[in-house]
Amino acid sequence: MNNYLIDNLDKHILHALMANARTAYAELAKKFNVSAGTIHVRIEKMKQAGIITGTQLMIDTKQLGYDVCCFIGINLSNARDYPQTLIKLEALEEVVEAYYTTGNYSIFIKVMTKSIDHLQDVLINKIQAIEAIQSTETLISLQNPISRTVMP
Missing domain, CATH: 3.30.70.920 (Lrp/AsnC effector binding domain/regulation of amino acid metabolism (RAM) domain)
Incomplete structure (x- = not known):
């Protein structure tokens, strides 16, 4: 899975999650006009490829x-x-x-x-x-x- 190439949907998902990692899959699905299952599969593939390595809490x-x-x-x-x-x-x-x-x-x-x-x-x-x-x-x-x- 190391050679996973992201497409525009993946980029949109990443941008949305980088803005708010707690965004629900259903909300992302509605925003990008795809199913929540598609969002879940895309995120899991990016995790397996090492593109998404975790989430982080930002503090001041x-x-x-x-x-x-x-x-x-x-x-x-x-x-x-x-x-x-x-x-x-x-x-x-x-x-x-x-x-x-x-x-x-x-x-x-x-x-x-x-x-x-x-x-x-x-x-x-x-x-x-x-x-x-x-x-x-x-x-x-x-x-x-x-x-x-x-x-x-």
């Missing part, structure tokens, strides 16, 4: 007190240290995304903290305390004016 991090978003470029002492370093970074709740990259950094992470003091603590006592990390560079985000996913 600022409402939870996380006021500082930053990105940290990490240089490793050795490329072979990547797997173990990733495991250690994944254990830190403040690290919300990680990327293995080309260019200036071995790993690029997104970190959310409640304050600059919290960021300083995480950076010094958690991230830079990982032995395999040679150096870091921190970029603090001032705002996130564009936040979206890839559209089908």
